[in-house]
Amino acid sequence: MIDAAGGVFLGTAGPAPRIGFLFPGQGAGRRADGGALRRRFEEIDALYQAHQPPPGADLVATAVAQPRIVTASVAGLRALSMLGVRATGAAGHSLGELTALHWAGAMDEQTLIATAGVRGRIMADASAGDGTMASISAAPEVVQPLLVGTPVVIAGYNSPQQTVVSGPVEAVQRVGALAERAGLFWTRIAVSHAFHSEAVAPAAVAFAEHLRGESFAPLSATMVSTVTGDVLPADTDVPDLLRRQVLDPVRFTQAVRRLADEADLLLEVGPGRVLRGLAADIAPEVPTISLETDSLSLAGLLNAVGAAYAAGAPVNHEALFQDRFTRPLEPGQPLRFFASPAESAPAGDFAVARTAEELAAVAASATGTSVAVSGPGATVDSLELLRRLAAERAELPLEAVRPDSRPLDELHLSSITVGQIVNQAARELNVAAPTLTSSYATATVAEIAQILDDAAGGVGGADEQETSVAGVAPWVRAFAIDLVPTEVGPRVGAPVDGGWQAFAAGRSALAEPLRTALQQARVGDGVLLCLPRDCQPEHIPVMLRAARAALAQGTAVRFVAVGDRRNAAGLAKTLHQEHPEITTTVVTLPLSDEPSEETVAATVARVVADVAATAGFSEIHYDADGNRYVPVLRPATLPPNGGPGLGVEDVLLVTGGGKGITAECALALGRDTLAAVGLIGRSDPATDAELAANLDRLTAAGVRFHYARADITALDEVKAAVGDIERVLGPVTGVLHGAGRNEPTAVANLDEAAFRRTLAPKIDGLEAVLAATDPHTLRLLVTFGSIIGRAGLRGEGTTPRPTTG
Numbered sequence: 184m185i186d187a188a189g190g191v192f193l194g195t196a197g198p199a200p201r202i203g204f205l206f207p208g209q210g211a212g213r214r215a216d217g218g219a220l221r222r223r224f225e226e227i228d229a230l231y232q233a234h235q236p237p238p239g240a241d242l243v244a245t246a247v248a249q250p251r252i253v254t255a256s257v258a259g260l261r262a263l264s265m266l267g268v269r270a271t272g273a274a275g276h277s278l279g280e281l282t283a284l285h286w287a288g289a290m291d292e293q294t295l296i297a298t299a300g301v302r303g304r305i306m307a308d309a310s311a312g313d314g315t316m317a318s319i320s321a322a323p324e325v326v327q328p329l330l331v332g333t334p335v336v337i338a339g340y341n342s343p344q345q346t347v348v349s350g351p352v353e354a355v356q357r358v359g360a361l362a363e364r365a366g367l368f369w370t371r372i373a374v375s376h377a378f379h380s381e382a383v384a385p386a387a388v389a390f391a392e393h394l395r396g397e398s399f400a401p402l403s404a405t406m407v408s409t410v411t412g413d414v415l416p417a418d419t420d421v422p423d424l425l426r427r428q429v430l431d432p433v434r435f436t437q438a439v440r441r442l443a444d445e446a447d448l449l450l451e452v453g454p455g456r457v458l459r460g461l462a463a464d465i466a467p468e469v470p471t472i473s474l475e476t477d478s479l480s481l482a483g484l485l486n487a488v489g490a491a492y493a494a495g496a497p498v499n500h501e502a503l504f505q506d507r508f509t510r511p512l513e514p515g516q517p518l519r520f521f522a523s524p525a526e527s528a529p530a531g532d533f534a535v536a537r538t539a540e541e542l543a544a545v546a547a548s549a550t551g552t553s554v555a556v557s558g559p560g561a562t563v564d565s566l567e568l569l570r571r572l573a574a575e576r577a578e579l580p581l582e583a584v585r586p587d588s589r590p591l592d593e594l595h596l597s598s599i600t601v602g603q604i605v606n607q608a609a610r611e612l613n614v615a616a617p618t619l620t621s622s623y624a625t626a627t628v629a630e631i632a633q634i635l636d637d638a639a640g641g642v643g644g645a646d647e648q649e650t651s652v653a654g655v656a657p658w659v660r661a662f663a664i665d666l667v668p669t670e671v672g673p674r675v676g677a678p679v680d681g682g683w684q685a686f687a688a689g690r691s692a693l694a695e696p697l698r699t700a701l702q703q704a705r706v707g708d709g710v711l712l713c714l715p716r717d718c719q720p721e722h723i724p725v726m727l728r729a730a731r732a733a734l735a736q737g738t739a740v741r742f743v744a745v746g747d748r749r750n751a752a753g754l755a756k757t758l759h760q761e762h763p764e765i766t767t768t769v770v771t772l773p774l775s776d777e778p779s780e781e782t783v784a785a786t787v788a789r790v791v792a793d794v795a796a797t798a799g800f801s802e803i804h805y806d807a808d809g810n811r812y813v814p815v816l817r818p819a820t821l822p823p824n825g826g827p828g829l830g831v832e833d834v835l836l837v838t839g840g841g842k843g844i845t846a847e848c849a850l851a852l853g854r855d856t857l858a859a860v861g862l863i864g865r866s867d868p869a870t871d872a873e874l875a876a877n878l879d880r881l882t883a884a885g886v887r888f889h890y891a892r893a894d895i896t897a898l899d900e901v902k903a904a905v906g907d908i909e910r911v912l913g914p915v916t917g918v919l920h921g922a923g924r925n926e927p928t929a930v931a932n933l934d935e936a937a938f939r940r941t942l943a944p945k946i947d948g949l950e951a952v953l954a955a956t957d958p959h960t961l962r963l964l965v966t967f968g969s970i971i972g973r974a975g976l977r978g979e980g981t982t983p984r985p986t987t988g
Contacts, residue, residue, distance in 0.1 A: 212454025
């Protein structure tokens with residue numbers, strides 16, 4: 184079992200594993216400094232000292248990119264060789280065919296890098312211009328009919344659902360338009376020529392002439408060619424193969440399928456991680472790990488070594504830790520680490536958080552034992568009970584909640600919700616609820632089950648249970664967003680040519696001038712999203728198309744969102760968190776329907792400067808006078824005894840208030856202010872045990888309430904529910920809008936329907952509530968959103984921003 188994302192590499196000792204190497208082609212990576220590999224290994228530092236592009240060179244230009252990418256693949260091969268990781272077969276995508284030939288014994292390192300340099304210069308200088316390439320998200324048999332009658336050809340069989348086409352710029356754009364009308368997603372690839380087509384025939388001839396002057400050895404290892412899609416014979420005519428490789432389509436799908444037939448593990452050896460995604464579509468049964476050799480982290484190499492070791496490779500660990508202090512970890516022994524003050528419980532009534540030794544023991548033994556419950560011989564599996572409760576609260580299928588799932592990070596449950604789940608599980612298990620600490624939200628489901636099992640053996644019966652969570656006040660913080668005046672920083676990185684795509688919601692006077700200026704500014708490839716002053720739900724499709732265009736690049740790219748409000752900030756930041764290689768800039772500034780030429784020019788200059796100064800993620804606000812600010816989240820001091828503004832004469836309407844954190848707020852407000860509480864929800868208390876239990880708690884607390892069922896997005900149902908509540912409790916004077924939907928989805932998998940499903944209860948639901956209540960009697964409106972709308976979160980690109988009123 185290999186799960187690199189989860190850090191799990193599990194295997195058993197056996198015969199030597201079958202490992203396949205994949206070598207990337209042009210378009211991979213954006214760095215030439217060797218990253219963390221160079222800093223860690225002297226052998227790789229020596230490689231980069233000998234092979235550096237000229238100072239200030241354009242790292243994506245063909246003449247520079249090809250030797251740069253090959254050098255990064257050689258760095259990966261050197262690292263794997265030092266660590267004892269060997270392959271039984273290899274394949275290379277386009278330019279990667281050269282590296283694969285080197286691995287198979289046809290040429291040495293020096294010849295490989297020199298040949299890549301010659302190939303890059305020839306292809307940059309000797310090919311016909313006015314060409315480009317595009318990626319279409321569809322199978323070749325779907326794409327082929329779109330090319331009929333055009334000079335465009337299939338240039339790459341990248342995966343079963345990704346086909347690359349090549350040809351003249353205007354013709355490729357016409358094919359793209361046909362693809363879009365057919366409902367297919369397509370995007371231009373930032374290249375200067377129509378590679379793998381007859382347009383580069385002069386380069387193929389010139390390259391073949393150069394190769395005839397070189398000598399190549401017979402192949403001594405199993406190489407699957409992306410020219411032929413099959414294993415090459417030992418006596419392959421290398422110059423002729425590489426001549427064909429310039430012209431012929433890249434048969435990556437066929438080559439990977441052939442390689443995967445004889446492989447237990449595939450390693451992408453080179454910069455970036457484009458091939459990993461393609462290989463996962465082609466051969467999902469074989470795990471693929473990317474070394475990302477130009478990364479500033481060693482994570483890629485460590486993942487590759489971990490996977491190879493789990494597969495049975497005899498890894499040379501000494502080379503991995505050479506010249507480094509190491510501390511051996513003995514299996515089965517207690518682990519001790521430095522304590523982090525950030526993980527310590529605050530002062531006050533909190534119980535001391537569990538130590539690392541206790542949690543390690545829990546992790547080692549958490550198998551979900553059965554705990555006796557009321558009734559002779561009755562048992563409940565604590566682990567399965569927690570999985571079921573967590574799945575219900577997260578609205579996920581049971582199989583999505585694994586024993587190693589972490590409620591906060593993976594299930595997106597708050598620490599309060601986790602505490603409620605633990606208390607409910609303790610009640611069903613008939614054990615005393617353990618004292619709640621922050622460790623519950625960061626522990627795994629299995630670890631929490633073990634804590635409950637421990638409680639079953641050492642504490643009295645149900646009469647001694649805690650019925651509420653005490654002492655949470657020290658954890659409650661209020662925050663405000665301050666706009667801090669800040670000057671724009673210096674440009675980051677050397678100038679790099681690139682292509683820019685612009686997406687505008689409605690008519691935008693800014694989109695095309697800004698796209699042109701960004702391209703001229705040489706800040707690399709990018710996608711620009713321009714939003715109107717008043718962003719509406721109908722603008723969601725263009726936001727998603729822009730995000731998908733950035734994702735389709737498969738490598739480092741810039742994403743820039745410009746608008747009058749922070750409409751796209753949460754989505755943009757989530758996109759960056761899910762794909763850190765996407766450098767993201769969000770600019771908020773006043774927009775007018777008919778800006779003057781001077782205003783457009785000034786705005787373009789400001790945004791271009793901000794984009795050039797962005798290294799990872801940046802967000803900037805401009806006021807009407809052009810003053811520049813950066814938003815900063817800071818703790819805020821609330822006024823003492825401010826109160827909620829409610830009293831015994833008030834009726835508070837609460838949506839989504841039957842369960843979850845909204846129910847807790849409704850209970851607290853009703854108990855503390857003596858206001859009556861009207862609850863609207865979809866569930867039926869006759870069939871929903873959690874809802875029935877919460878209504879019982881309201882009764883026990885002496886809160887006057889009435890529960891009415893309604894779909895919050897259906898205006899007629901909401902009006903009927905509000906009327907029912909007002910007949911029982913009186914006119915509504917306050918609204919707490921907590922209804923929402925939580926379906927964690929990565930940006931790459933988002934569509935308009937998913938976006939609408941998330942926004943509907945928040946936006947449409949609030950509109951329905953306001954339409955159903957009397958604005959003359961309404962004195963208080965509070966809506967629940969999420970800090971995710973401010974900070975972003977992986978898998979939560981649709982989460983609305985927090986709002987209060």
